[in-house]
Amino acid sequence: MELLIKEVVAAAKGEAQVRDQALSVDEVLVGSSTQCHVQLLGAAAIHGRLSKSRKGLLFKCDSGLSVEVDGESVSQVIVEVGTEVEIAGHRLTGIESPTGFDAAIELHFNPDIDPSAFERAFKTRLAHTWLEQRRPAWIAVVLVAVFGLIVPWVVPANYLPDFVNDSIWSSGPLHPAHAIVLGDDCGGCHTSSFTRVEDEVCTTCHLQASLHTLPELHQTVGFDEVRCASCHQEHHEPVYLTVTDSALCTDCHAKPDWPNQVVQPVHGFSPGNHPQFRLDLVTPTLVDQGSGQAYDWALKSVPLATAVERSNLQFSHEVHLDAGKVQDLGTGRPLSCASCHTARADDEHFAPINMERHCIGCHDLKFDSAAPLRNLPHGDPEEVILTMEGHFLRAYLKNEQASEVPRRRIPDQDADLRRCTDTAQACALERAAIEANVQFTKRGCVLCHEVVDYGDVDLMVRYHVGPIQLTENFFLNARFKHHVQLIQDGISGDAGCVTCHAAPTSATSVDVLIPGIDQCFACHDEQGPDRQIALECASCHAFHPSVELRSLLTLQSKTL
Amino acid sequence: MFDNIMRVRNYRYFWWCMGSIVVAVGVFATQTSSNEPANGGTWQGLVLGVWAALLIVWLTLLGVRKRSYRFRLGTVQDWTSLHVYLGVGVLVVATLHAGLQFGWNVHTLAYVLMFAVIISGVVGLFTYLSYPRRIADNQQGQNRSQLFGELYELNQQGIKTARSCGPEVQTAAISGIQRTAIGGGVLSQLFARDLSRFETLDGVQQPNPHQAPLIDLVSKRIPRADKHDEVTALQDLLVILCRRQAVIERLHKDIRLQGWLQVWLYVHVPLTAATLTAVVVHIVVTFIYW
Numbered sequence: 021m022e023l024l025i026k027e028v029v030a031a032a033k034g035e036a037q038v039r040d041q042a043l044s045v046d047e048v049l050v051g052s053s054t055q056c057h058v059q060l061l062g063a064a065a066i067h068g069r070l071s072k073s074r075k076g077l078l079f080k081c082d083s084g085l086s087v088e089v090d091g092e093s094v095s096q097v098i099v100e101v102g103t104e105v106e107i108a109g110h111r112l113t114g115i116e117s118p119t120g121f122d123a124a125i126e127l128h129f130n131p132d133i134d135p136s137a138f139e140r141a142f143k144t145r146l147a148h149t150w151l152e153q154r155r156p157a158w159i160a161v162v163l164v165a166v167f168g169l170i171v172p173w174v175v176p177a178n179y180l181p182d183f184v185n186d187s188i189w190s191s192g193p194l195h196p197a198h199a200i201v202l203g204d205d206c207g208g209c210h211t212s213s214f215t216r217v218e219d220e221v222c223t224t225c226h227l228q229a230s231l232h233t234l235p236e237l238h239q240t241v242g243f244d245e246v247r248c249a250s251c252h253q254e255h256h257e258p259v260y261l262t263v264t265d266s267a268l269c270t271d272c273h274a275k276p277d278w279p280n281q282v283v284q285p286v287h288g289f290s291p292g293n294h295p296q297f298r299l300d301l302v303t304p305t306l307v308d309q310g311s312g313q314a315y316d317w318a319l320k321s322v323p324l325a326t327a328v329e330r331s332n333l334q335f336s337h338e339v340h341l342d343a344g345k346v347q348d349l350g351t352g353r354p355l356s357c358a359s360c361h362t363a364r365a366d367d368e369h370f371a372p373i374n375m376e377r378h379c380i381g382c383h384d385l386k387f388d389s390a391a392p393l394r395n396l397p398h399g400d401p402e403e404v405i406l407t408m409e410g411h412f413l414r415a416y417l418k419n420e421q422a423s424e425v426p427r428r429r430i431p432d433q434d435a436d437l438r439r440c441t442d443t444a445q446a447c448a449l450e451r452a453a454i455e456a457n458v459q460f461t462k463r464g465c466v467l468c469h470e471v472v473d474y475g476d477v478d479l480m481v482r483y484h485v486g487p488i489q490l491t492e493n494f495f496l497n498a499r500f501k502h503h504v505q506l507i508q509d510g511i512s513g514d515a516g517c518v519t520c521h522a523a524p525t526s527a528t529s530v531d532v533l534i535p536g537i538d539q540c541f542a543c544h545d546e547q548g549p550d551r552q553i554a555l556e557c558a559s560c561h562a563f564h565p566s567v568e569l570r571s572l573l574t575l576q577s578k579t580l
Numbered sequence: 581m582f583d584n585i586m587r588v589r590n591y592r593y594f595w596w597c598m599g600s601i602v603v604a605v606g607v608f609a610t611q612t613s614s615n616e617p618a619n620g621g622t623w624q625g626l627v628l629g630v631w632a633a634l635l636i637v638w639l640t641l642l643g644v645r646k647r648s649y650r651f652r653l654g655t656v657q658d659w660t661s662l663h664v665y666l667g668v669g670v671l672v673v674a675t676l677h678a679g680l681q682f683g684w685n686v687h688t689l690a691y692v693l694m695f696a697v698i699i700s701g702v703v704g705l706f707t708y709l710s711y712p713r714r715i716a717d718n719q720q721g722q723n724r725s726q727l728f729g730e731l732y733e734l735n736q737q738g739i740k741t742a743r744s745c746g747p748e749v750q751t752a753a754i755s756g757i758q759r760t761a762i763g764g765g766v767l768s769q770l771f772a773r774d775l776s777r778f779e780t781l782d783g784v785q786q787p788n789p790h791q792a793p794l795i796d797l798v799s800k801r802i803p804r805a806d807k808h809d810e811v812t813a814l815q816d817l818l819v820i821l822c823r824r825q826a827v828i829e830r831l832h833k834d835i836r837l838q839g840w841l842q843v844w845l846y847v848h849v850p851l852t853a854a855t856l857t858a859v860v861v862h863i864v865v866t867f868i869y870w
Contacts, residue, residue, distance in 0.1 A: 029739075029743070037743060039750075039751075039754070041783070042783060043783070044783075054758070054759045054760060054761045054775070054776065054777070055761075055775075059758045059759065135725070135728055135729040135732040135733075136725070136728075138728060138731075138732040138735075139724075139725060139728035139729075139732075142728075142762045142763045142764075143763045143764055143765070143769070144724065144762065144763035144769070144831075144835050144838075145763075145769075145835075145838065145839075145842075146766065146769060146839055146842050146843055146846065148763070149765055149766045149769070150765075150766070151766055151843075151846045152846070153845060153846055153849040153850060154849075156846075156850035157849055157850040157852075157853035157854075158853070159850075160850050160851065160853050160854035160857070161853050161854065161856075161857045163854075164689070164693075164854050164857040164858050164861060165857050165860075165861065168686045168689065168857075168858060168861040168865075169686075169861045169864060169865065173868065183684075186869070187685075188684070188685050188686050189685060189686055189865045189868070189869055190683070190685055190869075191620075191681070191683070191685060191687050191866075192681055192683055193683070206869055210868075210869040210870070213868045213869075214867055214868060214870060215870060216870045217870070253616070253621070256616070256617050256619055256681065257617070257681045257683065258617060260615055260616065260617065262615070263613060263615065263616045264614065264615055265613050265614060265615075265616070556614060
């Protein structure tokens, strides 16, 4: 559009001055802004736009604005010749357009424009711009509330992308094992809103979690207030599952005032704050059985200080660890702890001591010098008698047959056989009785076992060999790592073991070689002067007693 | 005197803030669990969380206090000083509450928003401490309306004088006066971007930053003037244009400084609303999935 603008300015002497301005643009901006082609102070920044239309020159106001035409407010008008448009006191009039122009207007500026209108023509404050405080504030409020709370709450997670479903409520990662099972399913544990995670959610998978207390004590000690999540917490970084602070234990165990009290007060692990050790000893009781008596083995909790191990074993650690008295037959070296004691995978307990594996190398069960390769069977006294009777019967029968024909005499070997002149059977039984007496009461069984000689004529019932039950787990409710304890400055091998276990001075197997708690305090006194390595309750004790382990270990106390 | 917002009542609120931080750190330090990392779920974490939430609510109430002239508990100056100190202090309390555990979740969103609010607040504090003096130095006793009034008078004189000059100068000077840009959009205000222009006789618009090209044009025209009257008019016009230039520069600077004095609030206020909402969401969500 080619537009001619005639600016009419009132001169001092009353003669108007005119300044022509030719514009060649599609749209002529009219307003107070300096970017406008026609700058009118006091008007809006961009008040309206002049453009060419089919009906002529069109003046169209911007949204919400108006101009005065013949005393009426209009938002748009066709500027024909003679049409007078008033904007903020300025007059814009249509005039005849000269040749070469599409339209022409005449501008009469408002002579009464004041400096304040002049200032208003400029956007000089941020409030004049698009910047706002309230609207963005409300938008932010709505966005956070809708996408942070309402949408994840109302819409099921599987209908939403991860960044707006309820996974954004998770305050931290799950333990990897839980994450595998649950994924992002918050409802897997949080079954209902505004309710704490219930124990049943845990025991759905953790079926084996045993109760900390006996069911009959459960209610009376106030244990119902303790939830799985009291100790097992999720959503932390770094990931951890179990709070093991001693305070969680001592909250109750410092003053165990519940009925049927069976535990002693514990305040921590330092002298005076932890009770002396008690042992879970496998202890025999003689009970009547049939016409005689039998051993009934049961675990008994006894104080370590007065504990005596009644295993029926006859054994001296002192002798076996004396290098001058006992050496390994194979290597000729003195025995070490590890010669007999082999740690299990749990690093706490040891494999059972076994006659065939650990003892027979030195303590063979030979009974007839004429048959140096023959050994008595171990573990069954009747079989021992039968073996000897059979062996000697065969020997005497063989001797009887041999006497009927002259044979070459074998020096020493059959001297005893020829001394008996009775029948082979009588001789064999007599010889077996003699040898049984030697084995059971002098040099065989009696070396390791408690043997009672009832003096009966019948060998089968004459000797009673006490069965051996060794305690393998002295602390059913504790756990311990042997390997860690062996790392001591300047000490290695057996020296590490004997730091705690006084085996070299133990002459009898009734000695319990478990160290007292003071031995532990030497390093683990939490109130010690040198800030020794403090222990938590959970360092040695499990909150959930392992019922299986308890019964298993009890059964594994084997007979030698 | 401009930094008395920090020194109100001989730094009383600084010590209040320090006391709050020391107590918060003390509470945090009692989390001595051997393996449970510090977090908002311990009793210490809950205490710190409640304390941080109350602080945030109180800090937000400054907006209400400013508008409440009947409120008697403490002056606005007291409130603002405490607002500044506790605003920084809440960062420590909230961080201890979180136990430095962060992630992509609504809880960290609340923390990040709060952090952004505090950063914008620190920017605002900096401007409040330094800009009023610079604004006063720039205005030299004239407020903005007075500067615009002076510019208006100079413009009127300039247009009137320009009409006595030749058509080239007349067109350039009048259009240059009319198309002097002051303020404008956000960036123009904050960075005093000058988009002024003037027109040449053939209708072409030339940039006129800081009015220098127009002044240059008029000054070069003086030696080429034919008549003594024209020389006088051109010299008068040059004086007026130079005086305009000085006033316009002061206006530009005033708008720029006032802009920076306020622009942080356009971040601070909406983010405060967002933070407050996020804190509510954080608390509600914690109990939905208890």
